[in-house]
Amino acid sequence: MPLLPILRFPDPRLKIVAAPVKKIDDTIRCLARDMAETMYEAPGIGLAATQVDVHLRVIVIDASETRDQLLVLINPELVESAGVQVGEEGCLSVPGIYDKVERAGHVVVRYLDTDGKAQTVAADGLLAVCLQHEIDHLEGRVFVEHLSPLKQTRIKAKMLKQSRITA
Ligand code: NI
Numbered sequence: 001m002p003l004l005p006i007l008r009f010p011d012p013r014l015k016i017v018a019a020p021v022k023k024i025d026d027t028i029r030c031l032a033r034d035m036a037e038t039m040y041e042a043p044g045i046g047l048a049a050t051q052v053d054v055h056l057r058v059i060v061i062d063a064s065e066t067r068d069q070l071l072v073l074i075n076p077e078l079v080e081s082a083g084v085q086v087g088e089e090g091c092l093s094v095p096g097i098y099d100k101v102e103r104a105g106h107v108v109v110r111y112l113d114t115d116g117k118a119q120t121v122a123a124d125g126l127l128a129v130c131l132q133h134e135i136d137h138l139e140g141r142v143f144v145e146h147l148s149p150l151k152q153t154r155i156k157a158k159m160l161k162q163s164r165i166t167a
Pocket of ligand 1: 090091092093133137143
């Protein structure tokens with residue numbers, strides 16, 4: 001299975017709002033497998049289809065320490081959120097940048113699995129952060145957009161400089 005190229009901030013394609021998946025077929029299952037492989041290889045704990053330039057509502061997450069608890073969420077929907085937590089976040093689309101972001105402490109997310117079955121996950125801690133971070137991507141939002149305008153400008157400049165060096 002191929003590893004997928006990951007878009008880098010501030011690529012404008014990261015701002016595209018992803019469309020719901022209408023039919024869960026082999027194309028979607030194959031996308032999810034490739035995304036999972038790309039996430040594990042990177043390595044990262046979550047990846048949204050938006051980041052691999054596929055604008056469908058699919059995310060993969062594995063926030064476990066053992067790296068064996070893959071979650072594939074299709075058409076995820078945040079149905080409950082409560083409390084507050086502040087944690088340091090990073091993103092495969094913004095390599096080398098980590099900063100504190102305020103998120104809900106507890107979330108409940110409804111989604112479809114790769115068999116098209118409705119599922120619910122309730123999470124707190126890192127998994128809750130990860131769910132909110134990846135759902136943000138589907139809405140065209142990167143975590144740095146939660147930071148101050150000054151920080152965003154600095155990060156953009158740094159990313160653009162890096163891409164000129166590696167291009
Ligand atoms: Ni991300």
